[in-house]
Amino acid sequence: MTSHPIPSLEVSGLAYAYPDGTQALFGVDLSIGRGERVALLGPNGAGKTTLVMHLNGILTAGHGSVHVAGLAVRADTMKEIRRRVGLVFQDPDDQLFMPTVREDVAFGPANLGMRGAELDRRVRDALERVGMLDAIDRPPHHLSFGQRRRVAVATVLAMEPEILVLDEPSSNLDPAARRELAEILKNLDVTVLMVTHDLPYALELCERSLILSGGVIAADGPTPALLSDRDLLAAHRLELPYGFAVPAV
Numbered sequence: 524m525t526s527h528p529i530p531s532l533e534v535s536g537l538a539y540a541y542p543d544g545t546q547a548l549f550g551v552d553l554s555i556g557r558g559e560r561v562a563l564l565g566p567n568g569a570g571k572t573t574l575v576m577h578l579n580g581i582l583t584a585g586h587g588s589v590h591v592a593g594l595a596v597r598a599d600t601m602k603e604i605r606r607r608v609g610l611v612f613q614d615p616d617d618q619l620f621m622p623t624v625r626e627d628v629a630f631g632p633a634n635l636g637m638r639g640a641e642l643d644r645r646v647r648d649a650l651e652r653v654g655m656l657d658a659i660d661r662p663p664h665h666l667s668f669g670q671r672r673r674v675a676v677a678t679v680l681a682m683e684p685e686i687l688v689l690d691e692p693s694s695n696l697d698p699a700a701r702r703e704l705a706e707i708l709k710n711l712d713v714t715v716l717m718v719t720h721d722l723p724y725a726l727e728l729c730e731r732s733l734i735l736s737g738g739v740i741a742a743d744g745p746t747p748a749l750l751s752d753r754d755l756l757a758a759h760r761l762e763l764p765y766g767f768a769v770p771a772v
């Protein structure tokens with residue numbers, strides 16, 4: 524929790540229908556304070572991706588508003604919004620396209636006009652934070668999937684975002700890589716919104732969770748409390764792994 528007066532993310536009354544008429548969001552309200560780590564849970568088709576795409580203006584609101592550290596997401600603020608919202612896609616290969624790790628991580632800050640020693644410091648610092656500095660001169664396609672996901676996180680950290688938004692960060696990771704990424708994410712000093720179907724990962728990393736279901740926020744509260752509520756989970760098609768025990772709240 525934070526006492527900072529301006530939340531990292533504020534979504535008010537966000538409603539959205541796709542051009543074919545499918546209404547994906549029906550009026551979403553949420554606020555995430557600076558430094559919070561929040562999980563966004565919900566069944567397939569709940570609207571999670573649609574919501575995330577509004578956070579950096581890939582989609583723009585039919586109704587309602589999105590503010591990132593007080594700045595409204597609008598056509599004329601898009602450049603600054605894209606710097607403030609660090610989106611990490613599910614597939615790192617959607618994010619890594621340069622010949623070396625260094626160039627991939629430098630790409631964003633270089634686009635902002637950063638050069639020389641300052642750019643080098645940004646790149647090294649971001650790679651250090653995800654434990655990938657040793658790979659700085661390697662081609663991304665020579666790295667393991669887990670390493671590529673960490674480099675993808677570094678590409679957005681290099682922008683020094685206000686909020687890091689991760690789409691399914693634990694997907695396709697082996698248990699060791701999953702654990703390593705959890706340690707990295709826990710130690711980042713940044714606001715995090717993490718979309719996940721991996722409820723134990725949400726429990727481990729996020730003190731607070733939101734359940735998006737049918738295009739509305741159906742629950743918002745401490746992760747252990749939400750995950751202990753069997754009726755709530757069942758109502759929104761969420762399931763803990765067999766035998767997984769949520770610590771008592």
Ligand SMILES: Nc1ncnc2c1ncn2[C@@H]1O[C@H](COP(=O)(O)OP(=O)(O)OP(=O)(O)O)[C@@H](O)[C@H]1O
Pocket residue numbers: 541542543545546547565566567568569570571572573574
């Ligand atoms: N391009 C599109 N055109 C029309 N409808 C869409 C489009 N993309 C998504 N939808 C619909 O919008 C609703 C929300 O989809 P969305 O992908 O946001 O859900 P989600 O919670 O991210 O699901 P998942 O967990 O499967 O990724 C669904 O009914 C989906 O079919």
